[in-house]
Amino acid sequence: MANTQGNHRLIGTVVPVGALRGERTLGVGEFPDLVEFAQWCVKMGVGLIQLLPVNDTGYESSPYSALTAFALHPLYLRIGDLPEAASYTQDLEEISRRFEKKERFPYGEILRAKMDLLRKIYAAHKTEIGERAKPKGPLGKWIDTNPWVKEYAVYRRLKEKNGEKSWKDWASHRTVTAKDIEALWGNEPYREEHLFWAWIQEALDTQFSRAAAALAEAGILLEGDLPILMNEDSCDVWAHPEYFRRDLSAGAPPDMYSPDGQNWGFPIYDWEAQAKDDYAWWRQRLKTAEKYYQAYRIDHVLGFFRIWASPHGDNSSILGRYIPAVPVELQDLTGLGFDKPRIRWISQPHLPSGEVWNALREGIRESNDAAAEAERVFSQALDRIGQEELWLFKDTIRGEKDIEALGLHPAARSYLLWAWHNRIFLEYEKGRFAPVWFYRNSRGYASLSEEERRSLEELLEKKRVDSEKIWEKQGEKLLKVLIASSPMLPCAEDLGAVPGCVPRVLTKLNILGLRVVRWFRDWNAEGQPYIPFEEYPELSVCTLAVHDSSTVREWWDREVDQQHFCGFIGEPSLPKIYNPGTAKILLHKAAAAASRFRVFQIQDLLHLSPKWYAPDSGSERINVPGTANDFNWTYRLPAPISELSRDKDLLNAVQKLGSVKPKLGKKSKESP
Template sequence: MKLSFYIKYSTAFGETLFISGNVPELGGLDINHLVAMEYVNEFFWKAEVEIDRTDFNKNPVKYKYYLRSQNGELIADAALDRAVDIAAKGYESFTFSDVWNHAGDYENVFFTAPFANVLLPQATKTKAGKTTGTTHIFKVKAPLLNKHEVICLTGAGEVLKNWDTEAPVLLSHDGVWWTTRLNLSEERFPLTYKYGIYNTKEKTFVAYETGDNRIIHGNTGAGHLSILHDGFVQIKNNNWKGAGVAIPVFSLRSKNSFGVGEFADIKLLVDWAAKTGLKLIQLLPVNDTTATHTWMDSYPYAAISAFALHPQYINLARVAGKKHQKLIGSVKKKQKQLNELATVDYEEVMKFKLALLKELFEEDGKECLASDDYKTFYEQNQHWLKPYAAFSYLRDKNGTADFNEWKTYSSYNPAQVNRLFTSSAGSRQVQFFCYVQYHLHLQLKEATDYAHKKGIVVKGDIPIGVYRFGCDAWVAPGLYNMDQQAGAPPDDFAAVGQNWGFPTYNWKAMQADNFAWWRQRFRQMSNYFDLFRIDHILGFFRIWSIPINAVQGIMGRFVPCIAVHYVEFGENGIWFDQDRYCKPFINDHILYDTFNGHADTVKANFLQGNDRGGYDLLPAYDTQQKVEQHFATLEQTPDNERIKLGLFDLIANVILFEQEGSQGQEFHFRIAMEKTSSFKNLIPHVQDKLRELYINYFYRRQDGFWRKEAMQKLPPLKEVTNMLICGEDLGMVPDSVPQVMQQLGILSLEIQRMPKDAAKHFFLPSEAPYLSVITPSTHDMSTVRGWWEEDQQRTQAFFNQMLEQHGHAPYFCEPWINRAIILQHLYSPAMWSIFQLQDILGMSETLRRDNPADERINIPANAKHYWRYRMHLNLEDLIKEDDFNGELKGYVVNSGR
């Protein structure tokens, strides 16, 4: 049996197309055995294979196209549904005519989970008419049709109605493809045709698709079937827009929660969103972060498991059911006390919830664990559930999550973990953690299912890192670089950078099993969420990696990164002095400028003279980690804090970092080099030459390299899930990042006060790309009202330029200003406008919080920030605010969202 494949794609010189399929003749879908296609002309490539049809009578042929670019990059066609049943009777040969599916095409977005499952109603169904002797099957996609609209086909020839729009061929719909089967054996070729839209209720032709006529070039005779995958109908597909609300689960407040927001409270948020016309709820990570049993665990991005849910979000009454309501009654007084607090008391909430959960487990655990539903959950999740339960038990038994300090089980051993589940000493304890996870799963699933029934989608959040002493690192330490810390370079929000403390990923090890851990992680997310935000998507290109002996993010560099070879300094007219560039530059002027009256104390206790007329740090204090450990033993006074931070500055006062293991051959520039005293003490000629190399290092030489890194990781991971993916692409963004995101159809994040164009002070919402999420603030920033009071000069510029107002800006962000900013975002062309709940309430004089400083969720510059913000209103009461809710809905609807 002969299969002929034609793909419409105009290649550039040096590009090649390949095909892969689930039959041996097409390489068995093995990316290492792609079948090269043959160039036909400037529009088409083809491939032909002969297969034995008897081997494939039961299974359809599945196939996929690939493009190898001029630089060797392999790019996959985005279509994941090319499959044809070749067992059709009476056919001895098949021709597949395809159109390349670019992942960045708008239309692909509408076939992702939030749209396919929730947001877009199913198109009007029509049945395909019976056709004798089918020669051609037409298949096309059209996601954005109105009610009663179907796709129709008309063209040259009798079968295609000679372009008659009064009675066109109507296509049937299977939920994805619009399809019709026709017998064109008597028609004259080439044959032109076009798709259109037809209203079945009015029985009228609505419009043709745009663009040139489509062409069928020839008929291949009896016994042959041609299948035309015509891609997308060419109609406007960038006019769907939605709005949403963003808030962490822990920040929700209801009359029935327990001092912290719970999964059950999401249902109330859904009710409010539905009432106000919002279509999306965005959450922060909901994974378990219980490492120390202190408020330090409130940081939602330090998960001890990339899969387990956080027990703080459990609703105790739902676990207890009617059978055990007496146990709930015993903590009603405490529940009322915690619920009345303005913020989350993390430690008290966890203390009481875990205590009561243990009581419920004693009463109900045996029956629950014996249920069929629990057994199914356990079977489907045991790959992460068993290690997590064992880790949690051992953490509590040993009094620390640092598995390196455990006397036993410090190294993960699956056999030992299995024994914990059967031993009399540990089985009950580990099963408790499984019991809790089961109920968390039920409650989150119930909440997200409820959202779907109300037409609301839920957006999750995947942190870029994992906790250093968490279950994932315990189970597979080889997947992480434990001698490094992930973070971010300095920016307007953190002058010395950020150090998140997470180990960085060992991408080579992860790639060895085709990113199995990441694949499992994405699949787990899809159990609950329709779309998700990749926290710091830049980490898939390169991560800001900080040595374990450093404290501040400013001591990091990008990894991977093409280093500067020492020869390059000479080639650029720079006399290379490794000690001068790599060691902290310290002289008396710098000391007195840094420490003022403490300079002599610092010289006497922390420094030693060198042969350059300056000073070196004593070996006991030559890293930030050593300095921090020293000052941790001293009294916490303002003077000691100033000396400690000053020593941090001295250690960071370098121009270059040596590449470890390069033996003085390769180096990396310290970020913000020009701000260092070391740089300022160089002669102007050397400064100029170093600046040229610095600019090349950060902004030119890495871009293609980083693009290649991302394209090795993101495409295979994106194929795992049908969730819509949004990337947090903020910070120091290489040129390759927007290119890759656009190519893969990943939505960008646009923030008005953080323009990506360095030449602009603010980003114009009206200039947002369609495939983007636009927001006036995120959880890492002050709210609109808080920001308005931070910098009066900047506020004034915003008032005049962005709001087009004359005169002096009000000192406080009045409701009309807050409203104007919200409306700018709602009328943006971006697919999604998402707002923090605080910013939405800021439009109301009566509903807004008194002090905007109390609305902030996180302060990135503070590594020990307590994440405890809660709504100041109950959701039940917010739902009853009919006037405000009606006003908000009017804004949302009138903006086309």
């Protein structure tokens, strides 16, 4: 779908499809509800609607953990609109009674209820659906124009057959070729099951396409979200292993919020392999997305430049490294005067006997128990260096998971994990080293002379500078592929430890970056001041909150230094407890940013009216990172769209955001 409004300043809102509550919603938002939501947005002067990812994630509620980059989520299908569902009114009403009054939608329960009903409908109409699937039938033609559905249908059938287990644990077909998948698709005994999944996807595509067309007709810019990575347990990794490196796990390095870093458990891309067919998988992904969207959010755009990857045997990302990167070679270290024993000293953890004993005595009360545990540690995890009171990890210990698998006492496990990270370098290939994130805290670094530290730091800085040249070249190359593949407007999520090459490339390619007000600060200056709104780059999206953060209300009440922020916005006397007046001031300040798009979570817009405040602000969040529960990703609007749209105070308050004039500074045309 071509972009027609991407060059205009717009007020936008972010909403998960599942959060919508339309006239015919069955406990969870569905694609047709977007039309009703868009009509309300038009009245409010909201010109952009940004969605969270909508691909099928199976029974995993996170939209960023997809089973497929192409198939849509059956959760968002309006079953009542299917021609085959005309006689199932009672079933639909039963689902509605069970779930419609829930404050948050019970993801697994609703999905099972909808899938059970779809199975029931399909069983009664499989003959006519089979006729539609013949080569000249409408479903058959749809399959021909969406060939990815064959892989998806075969994968979904096998996944169900194997009790929803990861494909790595299937009884058979763990490894397949394109010919194998085609043969399975064409196998007559499986035809009905495969067509079940294709039938659902055709219906989802039809409903989403119609909704997207209605939004475009109404003048709404619809922005999708394309997660950069794929779940290892996905159709794409299963069917196209050549595109992925499963020996490494993507994530983010340690920071003030995550001292162990983030290990997402997703494989990284093999860009060299993808280049061989001119990035066909990514091109197809964008072509599929542009059927619905006029703009798209590039999730974790930093990953196109370089990705933080950890060994597959680790749960944390403390021993991660950037890929690609210029390595520290063996000759670099020998050139600094390090001989073989000292290279081992700085690249492998060394554990003194006394330190091991002290850690166990402090963590285990009974001395006999501590002694017994020490025996297990020394025999199962460590090898002694000659006759020294110094130990190395056994060769069988290759990562954190191996340490945890030993089943040791928590005190022993905790100490060994700490010791495992205690090194300057990780030798990830023979003779190739990467600096550990916390290398300056290591035993090896403390033992270096001042001259050795200076030489080592100079070497690492040179490697960083050389690596950034590689990152810039790769990022520009890959992002050019995306831009050339689709007319959609690209918007980048460029949060985290951002190297200088990223904003340069985004500006060069006219890609909008993301500016989250609470994090857009000069972190190196005294007092870490907020960046003035007039200095936001025009090529950016300004927002006060994102799906992984608290809402503006919760941030104000529980997190922010109110005095500091009030000084920044020039409002010294805002109330300590968030209210519509505070919301108006904060949202108006952000609406005046020089950014092209000023986008607010739907919860934050609702707080412009006193009617829609939940008793607990934390209950209005979409996701709490680092937690796994039934709460995350199940947010619903506090009332049906029809009821919300009758709130004139809210309507007027949001309308006024669109009339806020921007403040433009000298730096607003540039990415900082």
